[in-house]
Amino acid sequence: MKELQERILKEGKVLEGNVLKVDGFLNHRMDPALMHRIGEEFAKAFQYENIDCILTIESSGIAPALCTGLAMGVPVIFAKKGKSANTDKDVYVSTVHSYTKNKDYEVTVSREYLLTVNRVLLIDDFLANGEAMNGLLNICKQAGVTVTGIGIVIEKGFQPGGRKLREAGYKVISLAKIGSMDHGIVFEESV
Amino acid sequence: MKELQERILKEGKVLEGNVLKVDGFLNHRMDPALMHRIGEEFAKAFQYENIDCILTIESSGIAPALCTGLAMGVPVIFAKKGKSANTDKDVYVSTVHSYTKNKDYEVTVSREYLLTVNRVLLIDDFLANGEAMNGLLNICKQAGVTVTGIGIVIEKGFQPGGRKLREAGYKVISLAKIGSMDHGIVFEESV
Numbered sequence: 123m124k125e126l127q128e129r130i131l132k133e134g135k136v137l138e139g140n141v142l143k144v145d146g147f148l149n150h151r152m153d154p155a156l157m158h159r160i161g162e163e164f165a166k167a168f169q170y171e172n173i174d175c176i177l178t179i180e181s182s183g184i185a186p187a188l189c190t191g192l193a194m195g196v197p198v199i200f201a202k203k204g205k206s207a208n209t210d211k212d213v214y215v216s217t218v219h220s221y222t223k224n225k226d227y228e229v230t231v232s233r234e235y236l237l238t239v240n241r242v243l244l245i246d247d248f249l250a251n252g253e254a255m256n257g258l259l260n261i262c263k264q265a266g267v268t269v270t271g272i273g274i275v276i277e278k279g280f281q282p283g284g285r286k287l288r289e290a291g292y293k294v295i296s297l298a299k300i301g302s303m304d305h306g307i308v309f310e311e312s313v
Numbered sequence: 314m315k316e317l318q319e320r321i322l323k324e325g326k327v328l329e330g331n332v333l334k335v336d337g338f339l340n341h342r343m344d345p346a347l348m349h350r351i352g353e354e355f356a357k358a359f360q361y362e363n364i365d366c367i368l369t370i371e372s373s374g375i376a377p378a379l380c381t382g383l384a385m386g387v388p389v390i391f392a393k394k395g396k397s398a399n400t401d402k403d404v405y406v407s408t409v410h411s412y413t414k415n416k417d418y419e420v421t422v423s424r425e426y427l428l429t430v431n432r433v434l435l436i437d438d439f440l441a442n443g444e445a446m447n448g449l450l451n452i453c454k455q456a457g458v459t460v461t462g463i464g465i466v467i468e469k470g471f472q473p474g475g476r477k478l479r480e481a482g483y484k485v486i487s488l489a490k491i492g493s494m495d496h497g498i499v500f501e502e503s504v
Binding site: 145146150151152153154155157158180181184185188189191192195196197198199200202231232235 | 376
């Protein structure tokens with residue numbers, strides 16, 4: 123997505139530890155019009171997949187997932203982070219390791235909202251090592267839901283998450299895939 | 314907002330401790346089309362306020378705030394919860410008490426994104442005691458930003474948050490204001 127790549131080049135900041143800071147338009151301050159076009163891009167990419175629900179993870183996944191849900195006319199569920207007060211009887215739980223914060227956390231989704239779901243699209247803002255995405259995949263597996271695709275706003279192609287998911291057979295579409303950040307940001311083809 | 318009231322009556326569940334569970338369409342599973350119309354309602358209610366930014370708080374405020382930002386053509390900032398790794402030099406910090414979880418937490422907003430903001434609209438999904446909203450107001454005060462209005466999806470009118478904010482002179486618009494939940498949900502006029 124050319125517009126997104128241009129925004130990353132213009133406003134993204136590369137920090138120590140392979141951190142790309144894009145919180146000026148994506149995950150702290152958001153540009154709603156850009157987010158809307160991101161949703162339309164995902165809707166186009168997955169239009170033939172008969173998706174009946176979108177699943178993402180709070181907080182930064184909510185905006186792109188919501189806009190995709192709006193464009194596709196399907197509900198959007200966001201998995202919640204942290205210990206749930208609910209029991210396992212009510213929720214699906216999966217443990218996720220955060221490399222950024224170097225700790226584990228739990229993600230939960232209420233069982234009742236996946237009961238009627240058949241074909242789900244997973245959306246997130248970033249894909250690096252794929253830990254958060256694996257947490258969502260694990261929940262889908264527990265629920266017996268088919269994952270028809272994975273839509274990522276920004277993929278760090280030099281980290282292994284995307285490659286592993288594609289090797290596992292998932293259709294992964296990244297709107298901006300970064301090949302390298304060592305000497306300035308260089309993009310590569312998504313698929 | 315009649316459509317929202319109908320959804321609350323149809324799908325909302327009243328739990329112990331004055332908890333209204335609406336996570337089937339608002340804050341766990343979301344109905345994007347409803348959220349879009351919520352954004353349009355807020356945009357209409359605050360159309361003459363010359364707003365140049367919307368401020369909300371993660372996670373459940375993000376969706377209604379984003380849709381309002383889309384309808385008004387202004388950026389949306391979401392305050393982050395929890396201890397920030399950033400220093401006070403980089404972020405505004407405010408402490409918020411959660412009655413639901415009976416503990417304090419911090420909300421932070423990067424200073425740089427409020428630098429160019431003059432007139433802000435605050436949006437949140439719920440208003441009960443007003444603690445989260447006071448956290449956002451505190452941050453706006455630190456930043457010297459004018460708060461031109463407060464948009465709430467569901468206000469619990471039997472708790473004091475909304476009354477206090479209106480008495481303090483803020484224009485508070487709630488799309489559904491609940492007067493009582495003791496014997497079924499009863500709505501009252503928002504203003």
